[in-house]
Each structure stands twice: as C-alpha cells, then as structure tokens.
Amino acid sequence: MQKGFTYVKPISLSEALQHLNTNDVIVISGGTDIMIQLRYKSISPTKLVDVKDLEELKLIEEKGNTIYIGGAATFSQIVENDIIKNNFPTLVEAAQEVGGPQIRNVGTLAGNVQTASPAGDGLLALCALDATVELVSEKGSREVSIRDFVIGPKKTIKRHDEIIKCFKVKKQDWDYEKFFKVGKRNALAISIVNGIIKINFNEDETIKEARVVLGAVGPTPKRLERAEKYLVGKTCQEETIEELKSIVSNDISPISDIRGSSEYRKHIAAVNCGRYIKLAKGGM
C-alpha cells in the first residue's frame, strides 16, 4: 500500500525551497506527469510542494537580448504571450501541439523539461533554442545549458533541493523555422518523432546556417551537426534533400517501442527533414 503524503502550497519561492530538505519531497507544478506516477506508484513522496502559482516562476520577460521564461509558465501562457510569439515561433508551435487544452492549461515548461521524455515537445523547442536552465536552492543559484541538464530519459542533473526558476533564451533571427511532430493521432498524441528545422540564407539563396534537432530518436533530443554542416553552402534542391535524408537516417539510432519501430522513426525523421528544407526555400 502506498504511504500517504502531505501537500503544501507555499506563497513564495524562498518558502518553497525550505521544504526541499530530503529527496522524498517532490515539487509539483501542473501535476500532469506526477499524477500518473502517483497513480502507478512509481514515486512515493512524503510531501508535494506545489509551485505552480508562484509569481517568481510565472514571469515571461525581455531584458536586452535575453528572454526569461518562468519555469511554471504553462503551455497556454506560452502560446498566448506576445514576447514569445514575436521571438520564438517554434516554441509556440511546440506548445500548441502538447496534449489537449486541459493539459496545456496546467502543464508547465519546467515540468516538461524535468520529466525529460525524449519526445517532450517543450524540451525539444528549448534545446533547439540553446536555452539555459536557471536552478535555485537555499544554497544559491546556478545556470546550466539545457543540453547538459538533460542526461537521459527521465534523467536530469537537478538536485532534490533545487527548483527550476526559469529558462533564459537569447533572441535569435532565422529566415525560416519550423516545428514538426508525427504522432499516432493529430491530437493528444505523444510524438513518434518530433523535430525543428531552422535556416538562414545567403543573398544568393544558398544556406548560410542550419539547425536540425530531432526528438524521440535517442535518449535525449539530438542536434544533427553533420546534417547542419552539410547544408551550409547548398541550395534547397532535390539532390541536397536526398543527401540530407540519407545523413539524417544514418545519424540517428531510435529505439522500437509501442509508438513506432526504429526503421519507421528513421524513415519519417528523414522524410520530414527533407520536406521542411524544401519548404524553407519558399519561406525565405
């Protein structure tokens, strides 16, 4: 039988941090992942510390060249926020594709990142933005690149006494950027593969810079650096696309699971990268 736990709802970040003194005390935000874990008894906390309404964690603000996105920002908040809409369209697209409206209204970006699912849509978008994670504890704060923060499925380097306060993202300019997600259904589906393509062009229509990041093709979202390098100097023509598809499928080793086989994932990852590079030309 599962032991009982207490539930607390602190009114400030500093009060929340005081509760995190042992590793069986767990932070809860929207609860969309935690409630499932409690139900299936894969966690047995002694206390849940609810941080979802802490003002310090909900802020979305612009300071100079950096945008701060509070850890407790919900997907709905991200979709509606003008700062995010004006700067990070692929984060908006990813947030729009998470679950259904009920999940988006309560599910948070920090919860998505800390859950560290290889298919996490918010996690993928933040990886493609090279976000920095700001963690706070009673001992102070530290900043970690999101790539170093997530180390495997359901694994991050967050200590039990830390809370994700916010994500810091530098403003960036891309001529074309696109989030895509392949799931079993159009709505409420976890990705079989998700990805983000970003392109900057030279004046002569050759590619100046590319970013290709895929999710659900390995333990953590994967940046395809060989594909990115290959694209530089190329135009979005058929032979570029065919070679890109071959690089993508060679450079990923997805697992087979109930959502899709390894071969299917390789195929749809390659096809979608090719499709969106082709569309990038028209998006200039």
Ligand SMILES: Cc1cc2nc3c(=O)[nH]c(=O)nc-3n(C[C@H](O)[C@H](O)[C@H](O)COP(=O)(O)OP(=O)(O)OC[C@H]3O[C@@H](n4cnc5c(N)ncnc54)[C@H](O)[C@@H]3O)c2cc1C
């Ligand atoms: C029906 C359904 C559909 C879904 N569809 C999708 C989907 O399409 N795409 C997708 O990516 N995900 C999907 N999810 C997963 C889920 O909604 C997300 O992972 C969500 O973002 C988790 O956020 P939360 O606030 O609910 O986290 P919680 O469940 O509250 O917490 C999740 C984890 O994060 C930790 N945590 C939460 N906030 C903080 C913080 N500020 N600091 C430190 N640790 C913290 C918790 O301790 C816990 O370990 C779906 C879930 C359901 C139930």
